[in-house]
Amino acid sequence: MxxxxxxxxxxxxxxxxxxxxxxxxxxxxxxxxxxxxxxxxxxxxxxxxxxxxxxxxxxxxxxxxxxxxxxxxxxxxxxxxxxxxxxxxxxxxxxxxxxxxxxxxxxxxxxxxxxxxxxxxxxxxxxxxxxxxxxxxxxxxxxxxxxxxxxxxxxxxxxxxxxxxxxxxxxxxAPGGGEAVEESVGVLVVPSAFSVDEERLTGAIEATGRRVTAVGGDEWEVVASLQGHIEAADAVVCSGYSTVMEAAVAGTPCIVLPQTSEQRGVARAVDPLRGFHSAETVPEVVDGIERTEAPRGYExxxxxxxxxxxxxxxx
CATH class of the missing domain: 3.40.50.2000 (Glycogen Phosphorylase B;)
Structure with missing residues (x-):
């Protein structure tokens, strides 16, 4: 054809x-x-x-x-x-x-x-x-x-x-991989169209002494693929399943903060797995960052x- x-x-x-x-x-x-x-x-x-x-x-x-x-x-x-x-x-x-x-x-x-x-x-x-x-x-x-x-x-x-x-x-x-990220990413916050107040979320994480990189924030420069940042991050905070999958492939701890019915379904499914944590509130996100270990390797x-x-x- x-x-x-x-x-x-x-x-x-x-x-x-x-x-x-x-x-x-x-x-x-x-x-x-x-x-x-x-x-x-x-x-x-x-x-x-x-x-x-x-x-x-x-x-x-x-x-x-x-x-x-x-x-x-x-x-x-x-x-x-x-x-x-x-x-x-x-x-x-x-x-x-x-x-x-x-x-x-x-x-x-x-x-x-x-x-x-x-x-x-x-x-x-x-x-x-x-x-x-x-x-x-x-x-x-x-x-x-x-x-x-x-x-x-x-x-x-x-x-x-x-x-x-x-x-x-x-x-x-997940994407095949983005450009390697040399600088510190810290906690990567990936908002969705239905996310909670990003400023409140990043402020709470930064209050623990951690660096935060917020996708779409004032200091963010658009990149062709987030995968390099996800691989370099200490942890990822997200709502959507695409980022959950990318974190799984990257082997990066992932805290899921769901805002829609579909996202809550994803959060329930992945919460029991090593490397993932479901949160309903900002304090639960902060707690999840501190205690969530890296997931097993995913193809x-x-x-x-x-x-x-x-x-x-x-x-």
């Missing part, structure tokens, strides 16, 4: 772009061209890595749901979702890729409409959620992918439940995604 392989990431937060960029880099390293899409906060990070991507209409289910009720989600998100799928369909028609690799359900739906084989990557089991509506939505998302994807890949730091039926479990996904699952996709390309 001819044509560039399509890679698409979801548009909530920057972590989706991080993991799919790792996949795109792996595909490029294997000698194949790629075209990228996704948009949202991750777009700037994608472009920092030298890629240009298509940005379809953004959808923000989490923020809309947290603002109050289901009516807000229906009125604001579903029209945007339809537009996003439609724009993905047009994008796929333009590029006619031999296959798609995505962690974005909108792109998966568009690929199904266009009869383009796709490989789906997600970490979102229904078991993360205690709310019935959120649990049902996750089950529907995963059921669609299980029925239509060439392969459904589930990157996990934890073992056992929660999991996704019919998904192939793989190690956590980088990026190669598993690339091998699966390129195996499909060869068929």
């Amino acid at each position: 001819n044509g560039a392989i399509a890679v698409a990431h979801y548009c909530e937060g920057g972590g989706h772009a991080t993991r799919m960029l790792a996949v795109a880099d792996g595909i490029a390293d294997a000698g194949h061209e790629t075209v990228l899409a996704g948009g949202g906060p991750g777009r700037a990070f994608v472009e920092e890595n030298g890629y240009t991507e298509f940005a379809p209409r953004a959808v923000d289910f989490i923020r809309s749901y947290q603002r109050g009720n289901l009516l807000v989600v229906i009125e604001e998100c579903f029209p945007n979702l339809v537009d996003r799928v439609t724009e993905y369909v047009s994008w796929l028609e333009t590029h006619t890729p031999p296959l798609l690799v995505a962690d974005d359900l909108s792109a998966a739906i568009a690929a199904t409409v266009r009869s383009i084989p796709y490989y789906y990557v997600t970490h979102d089991p229904a078991g993360f959620y205690t709310n019935r509506l959120e649990r049902a939505a996750a089950w529907l998302r995963n059921r669609f992918a299980a029925l239509t994807a060439e392969r459904f890949l589930l990157p996990k730091v934890w073992e056992g439940e929660p999991t996704i039926p019919k998904a192939v479990e793989i190690p956590p996904i 980088n699952g990026t190669d598993r995604v690339v091998e699966a996709a390129l195996g499909g390309l060869a068929r």
Whole structure:
């Protein structure tokens, strides 16, 4: 088959772009061209890595749901979702890729409409959620992918439940590594779109005598990959699962401060593991930094995604 392989990431937060960029880099390293899409906060990070991507209409289910009720989600998100799928369909028609690799359900739906084989990557089991509506939505998302994807890949730091039926479990996904960081990083604070007050958090950590490097802070310079900083850090404080995976691969202690339902599910799953600590408050973060040891070494699952996709390309 001819044509560039399509890679698409979801548009909530920057972590989706991080993991799919790792996949795109792996595909490029294997000698194949790629075209990228996704948009949202991750777009700037994608472009920092030298890629240009298509940005379809953004959808923000989490923020809309947290603002109050289901009516807000229906009125604001579903029209945007339809537009996003439609724009993905047009994008796929333009590029006619031999296959798609995505962690974005909108792109998966568009690929199904266009009869383009796709490989789906997600970490979102229904078991993360205690709310019935959120649990049902996750089950529907995963059921669609299980029925239509060439392969459904589930990157996990934890073992056992929660999991996704019919998904192939793989190690956590992380970039291949950023530039080595020579200066002291101390505690690396990686905020998400739903994080607590970063100034209060960093102030509490600094009060213990530790240096803090805050991603996106006043002294932060944008880098193509955080992996070098994560590897050099004494510990990482984060909310999102992408950073959890990157810390696992780097072997750096990780304190998870969840702010959304999905993040709380991740925190519950990793909290029993060596090298991880779940915190609900700033004092619990400080305590976790002092007593969390380094995690065991984790294989980088990026190669598993690339091998699966390129195996499909060869068929």
